[in-house]
Amino acid sequence: MSTLRPPFDVLLYRAALFLYPPAFRTEFAEEMREHVDSARSEAATAGRRALLRFHAETIRDFALTIAVQWLRSGWPIIALVAAIVPLALVSAIVGVVSRLSFQLPAERPDAELMSLVLLAVVSVLLIATTILLTVCFSPHLARRRR
Numbered sequence: 001m002s003t004l005r006p007p008f009d010v011l012l013y014r015a016a017l018f019l020y021p022p023a024f025r026t027e028f029a030e031e032m033r034e035h036v037d038s039a040r041s042e043a044a045t046a047g048r049r050a051l052l053r054f055h056a057e058t059i060r061d062f063a064l065t066i067a068v069q070w071l072r073s074g075w076p077i078i079a080l081v082a083a084i085v086p087l088a089l090v091s092a093i094v095g096v097v098s099r100l101s102f103q104l105p106a107e108r109p110d111a112e113l114m115s116l117v118l119l120a121v122v123s124v125l126l127i128a129t130t131i132l133l134t135v136c137f138s139p140h141l142a143r144r145r146r
Helices: 008-019 022-046 048-073 075-099 110-145
Strands: none
Touching: 008 022, 008 048, 022 048, 048 075, 075 110
């Protein structure tokens, strides 16, 4: 007994469903698979032009839905805030430090040590901001999932 393998475009769509946020995927993926399978078979029987129209509509709908669902999940906003806050902190520190007048002698080993300390401070600020934002936003995300 041979089983028919789905067409490549259907397999591609099923694989692309993994680009959706996990909560959306678990709720709607099976229904979306069934819908695409039936719509594709109808389009294939209607002819090449209908199949091309089906592909164009599927790609448009797929791109729009993925963008909307990821925005609804809140993760892009969290990632944006997580990137902006450390950059703003480092920018403020650079603004303050640039107004101070001191010179690091390049020929002394202290210059390398100061560069290392500055790098460590920036790294600690990035890590602390990430932890702070995780603590602030994780309760909100837990409530959204329920």
